[in-house]
Amino acid sequence: MYLPGPVYDVVSVDIGGQVLAPEQYRVDAAGRLVRVGGGCWPDCQDMAAASGEPDTFTVVYRVGLPVDQAAVAAVSELTCHLLKGCGGSGSCGCKANRNIVRYSRQGVDLEMPDPQIIYSQGRTGLSLVDLWLMTVNPHRLDSPSRVYSPDFRYPRVQQWP
Structure with missing residues (x-):
C-alpha cells in the first residue's frame, strides 16, 4: 500500500x-x-x-523528515528573527534602512554588508541558518542530483521502524 x-x-x-x-x-x-x-x-x-x-x-x-539538532537551531534562529521583525518594533533590523553601508558615530565605525549580495549568494545573513545551509548544501544546488538507468534495479530500503 x-x-x-x-x-x-x-x-x-x-x-x-x-x-x-x-x-x-x-x-x-x-x-x-x-x-x-x-x-x-x-x-x-x-x-x-x-x-x-x-x-x-x-x-x-x-x-515529514527527521531533522538533527543543527536544523532545529537554524529554524529557531530564523523564526526568532522573523518574529522580532514583524513585531512592530523592528528590533532585529528587518525594517532598517538598507541603503546604509557604513555608519560612524562617536568613534564607533560599523560597516554593514550589502543585503543584495548576501541574498544573491543564497544566504540569509543569520549565522546559524547560513552555517546549516552550507553544511547540507555546500554547492548551493537547487535540487538533488539524479542519475537514471533502465538497467539499475533499486534495492528495497526499509524506512520505518
Whole structure:
C-alpha cells in the first residue's frame, strides 16, 4: 500500500476495528506500507463507514523528515528573527534602512554588508541558518542530483521502524 509524502512514522493501522501491532508492518522507501508475517491488506472497504467499524481500513501516519539538532537551531534562529521583525518594533533590523553601508558615530565605525549580495549568494545573513545551509548544501544546488538507468534495479530500503 502506498502512503503519499515522506513518512516520518506510523501512528496506527486499524483493520475493521483491530489495531495492528507495530511489529506487523513496516514502511519501505517511497512510502510503501508492507505487511510483515504473511498477512495481506484488505482488497476493499466500506468508504461510508467510520474508522474502526467492520470492513474499514485506516492508516494514521505523520508526514515529514527527521531533522538533527543543527536544523532545529537554524529554524529557531530564523523564526526568532522573523518574529522580532514583524513585531512592530523592528528590533532585529528587518525594517532598517538598507541603503546604509557604513555608519560612524562617536568613534564607533560599523560597516554593514550589502543585503543584495548576501541574498544573491543564497544566504540569509543569520549565522546559524547560513552555517546549516552550507553544511547540507555546500554547492548551493537547487535540487538533488539524479542519475537514471533502465538497467539499475533499486534495492528495497526499509524506512520505518
